[in-house]
Amino acid sequence: MHFEVVNTFKYLGVIFSKNRRFQVAKEHSVDQARKALFSLYTKIRKLYLPVDCQLKLFDNTVVPILLYACEVWGYGDLHLIEKVHTDFMKHILSVKKTTPMLCCMAILDASL
Numbered sequence: 001m002h003f004e005v006v007n008t009f010k011y012l013g014v015i016f017s018k019n020r021r022f023q024v025a026k027e028h029s030v031d032q033a034r035k036a037l038f039s040l041y042t043k044i045r046k047l048y049l050p051v052d053c054q055l056k057l058f059d060n061t062v063v064p065i066l067l068y069a070c071e072v073w074g075y076g077d078l079h080l081i082e083k084v085h086t087d088f089m090k091h092i093l094s095v096k097k098t099t100p101m102l103c104c105m106a107i108l109d110a111s112l
Contacts (some may be wrong), residue, residue: 014069022073030080033066037088044092051111054092062088 007018015025044054066084089104
């Protein structure tokens, strides 16, 4: 019997790496979430939805994709995951990418 040694493999949608780190799995989740986010942007643009509705749509459509199997890979650096949320917040508020997230949160609190 011969087993092939591979660098990565996918099991139940989670990418496992030979080095036992989950960076590839996180990057895959971010890629899938960004695809869903692009679809969400087009729907938001067509429907002129209020900010609170946009946030609920993000929480119900993108977050589950982004956090799929986070119990397995969620113990390390989560900067990539948080960046998706940050980019979404700045996009719906129409602020520059260089705007601090604290300012975005203050704008959201004031508008809701």
